[in-house]
Amino acid sequence: MSIPDPSWGTHAHTVLEEAGHRRGGARDEVIDLLASQACALSAQDIETALRAQGRAVGRASIYRALDVLVEYGLIKRLEVGRAEACYEPANPGGHHHHHVVCEVCGELAAFDDRELEAAIARLGARLGMHIDDHDVLLRGTCRECAGRVPTATPPQHLHQH
Amino acid sequence: MSIPDPSWGTHAHTVLEEAGHRRGGARDEVIDLLASQACALSAQDIETALRAQGRAVGRASIYRALDVLVEYGLIKRLEVGRAEACYEPANPGGHHHHHVVCEVCGELAAFDDRELEAAIARLGARLGMHIDDHDVLLRGTCRECAGRVPTATPPQHLHQH
C-alpha cells in the first residue's frame, strides 16, 4: 500500500536524462502517470488512462517507455497470474515489497516483511548462485471476500483493483 | 531436480476418475507426458512433444486438460516471466518447491527451503488473511553463465531448458 512518492517522477526523469536519453512527450506522460499512482498498472491501464486524460500515447511508445524504465530499475514488472503484466514504481532506496492477490475479487495488496527478506537472502547464499532479484506472490482470500462468499467458485477472470 | 514420480500419473488418473471424469485419450496423453517429465513444460512443449511421438492432440484439449489438472491441484502453473506459462506435476503429499531462473540462459532450477516456507507461513498469519498458495521466484545468474559472460547484456528471449 505504497503511498505514491511525489519525488519518484523527478528522480526517474533525472536518471534518464543523465543516461543521455532525450526528453520526449510520450515517455514523460507514462512516468507522470506512474508517479501519481498508488497501485500497479498494466500497460493497458496506462493506455486507457492517458487516453481518458486526452493525452493519448501510442501503444508502442508505452511499451518502449516501460522497457526503458525497467532497464534502469525505475519500475518493477509484476506477473500476477493474469494475462497482462503490471508495472509499479520502484523505490529508489531499494526498499521493496511483495503482493497478495485475492483469488476471489482480484484485489491486489502490498506487504513487506523483513523476516521473509532475510530468509531469501540466506537462501541465495546457500544456493551458491548470485541472486539479483526475487518475487513473492501470495494467493488467498481477502477479508471482504472471506465474509461474503464462504465457498464460492473462484472466477476465471480477475479484475484489477 | 525433482525426479519424476512414476506414481503421479496413476494418482492423477484416479483422482479424476473418482471426481466423475470420463477417460478420454487426449487428457491421458497429457497426464502421461507430464508424469514422465522431470521439469516444467509449457503448453507448447506438450503439443510439440506429443506430436513428435505421433500422438498429436488438439491444442484446445491440451489447455482443457491442464485446466482440469490445475483445478484438482494435480499440477502447478508457473509464471516464469516468459511469454508462456509452464506446468509441472504437484506432489500429492503437499511438499512443494520453488524456482530460480537464470537471467542469462533461461535455465530453470528448483529448490526447496524449510526456512522460507516457515517465514511465509508466519507471514500469512500476521497478514490476517487466509493464504491458499504462494509462489517464489528468484532471478539470478547460474554458475555456468556467471563464468562465461561476466557482464553480458541479458538476452531478451530466454529459452526453456
Next chain:
DNA sequence: TCTAATAATGGGACTCAGTCTCGGAAACAG
C-alpha cells in the same frame, strides 16, 4: 448387448497482450 445421455475431442476462427517496422516529428549539439 444396445442405447441414450453426456462428456471429451479437435479444427479452426478468434481475442488480445505485446512486438516490430517505418515514415515522420521532435530534441539536442554545434
Next chain:
DNA sequence: CTGTTTCCGAGACTGAGTCCCATTATTAGA
C-alpha cells in the same frame, strides 16, 4: 539554423491462450 540522432505513432504482425461447435467416445442403465 541545420544536421544528426533519438523519439514517436499508426498499424501490421506474432504467438499464447480461448471459444465454438460438429463429431466422436465413454459410461450408466435398460
